Amino acid sequence: MSVSVTDTSGGASPGWPGALRAVAGDIKLAHTVFALPFAVLSAFLAAAWADRLPSALEGALVLACMVAARTYAMAANRLLDARIDAQNPRTAGRAIPAGRVSTKQMGVVCAGSALALCAGAAGFGWLGGNWWPLAASPVVLVVLGVYPLMKRSTSWCHAVLGLALGLSPLAAALAIEPGYLREPGVWLLASFVLLWVAGFDVLYALLDIDFDRGAGVWSLPARLGPRGAVAVSRAMHAAAGGVLWACWWVSPGLGRVFAVGAGVVCVVLVVEQSLVRVGAGSAGKASGGASGGGAPPWLFTANGFVSLALGIAGLVDVLRLG
Numbered sequence: 001m002s003v004s005v006t007d008t009s010g011g012a013s014p015g016w017p018g019a020l021r022a023v024a025g026d027i028k029l030a031h032t033v034f035a036l037p038f039a040v041l042s043a044f045l046a047a048a049w050a051d052r053l054p055s056a057l058e059g060a061l062v063l064a065c066m067v068a069a070r071t072y073a074m075a076a077n078r079l080l081d082a083r084i085d086a087q088n089p090r091t092a093g094r095a096i097p098a099g100r101v102s103t104k105q106m107g108v109v110c111a112g113s114a115l116a117l118c119a120g121a122a123g124f125g126w127l128g129g130n131w132w133p134l135a136a137s138p139v140v141l142v143v144l145g146v147y148p149l150m151k152r153s154t155s156w157c158h159a160v161l162g163l164a165l166g167l168s169p170l171a172a173a174l175a176i177e178p179g180y181l182r183e184p185g186v187w188l189l190a191s192f193v194l195l196w197v198a199g200f201d202v203l204y205a206l207l208d209i210d211f212d213r214g215a216g217v218w219s220l221p222a223r224l225g226p227r228g229a230v231a232v233s234r235a236m237h238a239a240a241g242g243v244l245w246a247c248w249w250v251s252p253g254l255g256r257v258f259a260v261g262a263g264v265v266c267v268v269l270v271v272e273q274s275l276v277r278v279g280a281g282s283a284g285k286a287s288g289g290a291s292g293g294g295a296p297p298w299l300f301t302a303n304g305f306v307s308l309a310l311g312i313a314g315l316v317d318v319l320r321l322g
Contacts, residue, residue, distance in 0.1 A: 014100055022100035023109050027074035033304050035168040036066050037311020038193055042169035044318045045253045046180035054176055061123045062172055065133075068116035069171075073144040073164060075110035079103060080148035088211045114141055124175045133175045140167060152216075155223040158205065162198030166190040185251030192243045196269075199236035200303050202229050203276055226278040234273050241266045244310075253318045261313025265306050272302050 014022070043062050047054045054062070078085070078096055086097035095101040117140070121133035144164050150157035169189045173180045180186060205212070205219040206229065212222040221229040244262050248254050 014102065014105070016105070019095075019101045019105045020109075022095040023075070023106065026078060026095035026101070027071060032067060032070045034197070034307050035070065035165045035193070036063070037307045038165075038189060039066050039168040039172040041311045041314040041318070042172040042186055042189060043176045044315055045186065045251065046173040046177040048253045048318050048321075049180045049183065050177045057127060058124070058176060061120050061127070062175060064123075065117055065120040065171070065175070066168065068113045068120055069140065069144060069168075072110055072113035072117060072141065073147070075106055075113060076145040077148050079106045079110055081151075082106075084215060084217065087215060088208065090207060090211070117141065121175070130175065130178065132178050133171065136171070136174060140171060143167060151218055153218060155218045155220050157218060158198040158201040158220060159194065161201050162194035162196070165197045166194035169193065183251075185247050185254070188243050188247035188250065192240050192247060195236045195240035195243060196303075196306065199233045199240060199269075200272075200299060202233040202236070203299060205229070206276075230273075230276060230278055233276075237269045237273060241269060253321060254314055255317040255321050257316045257320070258310070258313045261309050265309055268302055268306060268309075272299065 039062055040059075043054050043059070047058075078094060081091075082096040082103055085091040085094045091097070096103055096106055118134065118137045121137045122131075124133045125131035143160075144167075147157060147161050147164060150160045154160075167190070169186055170181065173186045202220050205221045206226060208217070208219070209221040209226065211217070212219050219229075220232055223229075224232065244265065248258055248262055
């Protein structure tokens with residue numbers, strides 16, 4: 001499938017003020033909540049490992065890097081998928097296909113946010129001589145930007161998206177205390193994020209199963225069918241639950257509050273999976289409240305709760321036990 005990013009709007013480029021508002025709405029900055037709590041928790045765990053708390057400037061840099069990273073990832077996704085989005089009725093209203101943003105403008109946003117991420121990573125070097133985040137930033141940019149390309153080549157693209165978000169606790173630890181990466185807990189936290197995100201992304205892909213099959217877009221629902229894809233999603237979330245408990249077990253900074261949060265999250269994942277049912281018929285779309293079939297609309301809310309619950313519970317423990 002072509003990876004062309006030719007302008008699909010068919011008209012003159014919109015003005016920059018309106019284009020920036022359209023970009024902000026299109027990439028949904030509020031959805032940074034999926035990864036940000038894990039980055040913040042990891043930053044506090046890494047600092048506690050060194051018997052300190054993150055400074056206000058370190059916290060600001062972590063926040064800035066997270067926003068820049070997600071903006072870059074979403075802008076790259078919208079840019080590379082512009083032609084596919086224009087063909088899909090569900091996504092045809094996105095900013096580039098609808099003509100609210102030109103591909104050139106989205107490219108500028110993509111490049112600008114990549115530079116902002118690198119500048120934020122360099123801030124840790126200027127602040128305390130830790131240049132590891134800047135050295136790692138090219139690798140992070142590649143992982144964050146490759147997801148749209150993976151949808152054209154492998155049905156396991158959902159795991160690539162999970163990896164992109166799973167980098168957040170590792171990157172935060174690298175920025176605050178690189179030595180903390182020797183501890184297994186941060187790797188287990190990253191593994192939980194990978195499995196959790198990949199599992200719910202498979203459910204989201206149910207929305208586009210018919211389009212993906214017709215357009216040649218690779219996804220697990222398109223390859224395995226709804227029943228097979230839901231089974232894989234459930235296996236991923238079951239594994240995520242086990243990894244989460246292992247993270248709690250091996251991380252000295254996590255105590256009873258995080259354990260309660262982990263238990264609640266596991267219940268939420270079980271309920272989430274139980275409410276996504278595969279209906280009969282050749283289309284085989286999942287039911288559960290979504291208009292026209294597919295993943296129900298409350299999935300975003302449920303998964304936002306997962307990240308916030310774990311992040312807050314973990315922070316309470318770190319501050320309580322530290």
